[in-house]
Amino acid sequence: MKENNHLPVFGIGPYLIGLIAIVSILAILLSLKKIIPNYPTNQIITAVLGIVLIICGVIFWSSAVLKSRIDNNIRNNQLVTTGIYSIVRHPIYAAFLYAITGFIVMANNLILLILPVIHLLILTLAMKRTEEKWLIDEYGDDYLNYSKKVNRFIPKVI
Structure with a gap:
């Protein structure tokens, strides 16, 4: 195995997250300006839920x-399945997804609220076609078994 044969520390993720953040910020601004119709809910509940998601x-x-x-583990070609990675396979993407959803x-x-669903679909497709494809090629059954136990972005409840 070549020394540089590892997943990039910065793959397509920052571009996707940046695009998702920009779309979300624009949608929020358009909603505040009443360009997107506003269908409000209970402001206390949405504030608390939003803060909880951002904290998560x-x-x-x-x-x-x-x-x-994780950056050291990527450079050393180590599959991480412990800690936060035992809860979700892509916690960095999940972190941004939760925070953006909170806002x-x-x-x-x-x-x-349609935006987080669209964001989740985009991230899922992107991960399947890029990072997860590489991880399967690199780690084979180890990654496949891990992926059967651990969800991409949302922790399993049961």
Whole structure:
């Protein structure tokens, strides 16, 4: 195996997350300007739920990047399945997805709630075609068995 034969530390993720963030910010701004129709809900509930999602995002990100030191594991070609990676396969993407969803929820407009569903679908397709394809090629059955036990972005409840 060649020394540089590892998943890039920065793959397509930052581009996807950046695009998702821009679309979400634009949608929130258009909602605030009443260009997108506003279908409000209970503002206290959306504020609390939004804050919880943002906090979950921060916890997932810090657990993946700071605690698990994923960048070192990528450089060393190590499949990480412990810590936050025992809960979700892509905690960094999940972190941004949760935080962005938190801000969308806090915008208090039911129509915007379609965005997290679209974001989840985009990230799922992107992961299947890029990182997960590489991980299957690199780690084979180890990754396939891991992926059967652990969801991509949303922890299993049962």
